Amino acid sequence: MERSKYLILITCCLICFSIKASYKQDIYNSFISNNMQKWHEVITEMSAVPTKSSEFRFELVNYQYGYIAWCIDMKKEKEAESVLKSAEHNLMILETDKRNESMIQAYKSAFYGYKIGLNKFTATTNGPKSVESVKKALLLDPSNAFAYCQYGNIEYYMPVIFGGSKITALKYYLKSNELIEKNMKSAIGDWNYLYVLTSITESFYGLNNMAMAKYYCDKIIAIEPNYLWIRNTLYPKIKNKLK
Secondary structure (H helix, E strand, O other): OHHHHHHHHHHHHHHHHHHHHHHHHHHHHHHHHOOHHHHHHHHHHHHOOOOOOHHHHHHHHHHHHHHHHHHHHOOOHHHHHHHHHHHHHHHHHHHHHOOOHHHHHHHHHHHHHHHHHHOHHHHHHHHHHHHHHHHHHHHHOOOOHHHHHHHHHHHHHOOHHHOOOHHHHHHHHHHHHHHHHHHHHHHOOOHHHHHHHHHHHHHHHHOOOHHHHHHHHHHHHHHOOOOHHHHHHHHHHHHHHHO
């Protein structure tokens, strides 16, 4: 009887692991194919899970973070606001657990940035909050690659008149990438890794350094040849400028 209970427990754990691995793979596939409907389905399914571990909730917040950015880019403000509200609720629960406070601060930084994206008039209040949060994140954990990426986003999207700099953004993106690649085993198959590489490529492109932009495009395609936006949109633009 005890043996049967033990086997059932192992089976349940394996099922949970398979589901978690499936979520990560689904999000990755959605990212490279720009299938945001599937991305939303994953978020919805994960949100419906009644009991969430801290690890599971952090994963959900990461996927919500990615989806909100897409919604803002696509001018889907109401949907972005709805998912942002849910993500902030998840972050509040994680904050009470006091686990990985550096990541919590990094997400807070990103979410303040999203609020600016949804309402430019909040920049004077949410801008400083975003910077303060990412600084806290890096103070708590100087090796937080995600926080460096957020700092890069702040610099990249902040108007030059307010101190934004694509050169500084690139430095933060490169630092994020350096930290991620210290553990390539976990980087492969993670949409966040491709996002950072994409940000580096776009930064070089924006700075009119086409040679380096092509270098990183080649790197991305070597890692993931099915990444449609890089392969079909950005890469042709870069090659055209190099002619």
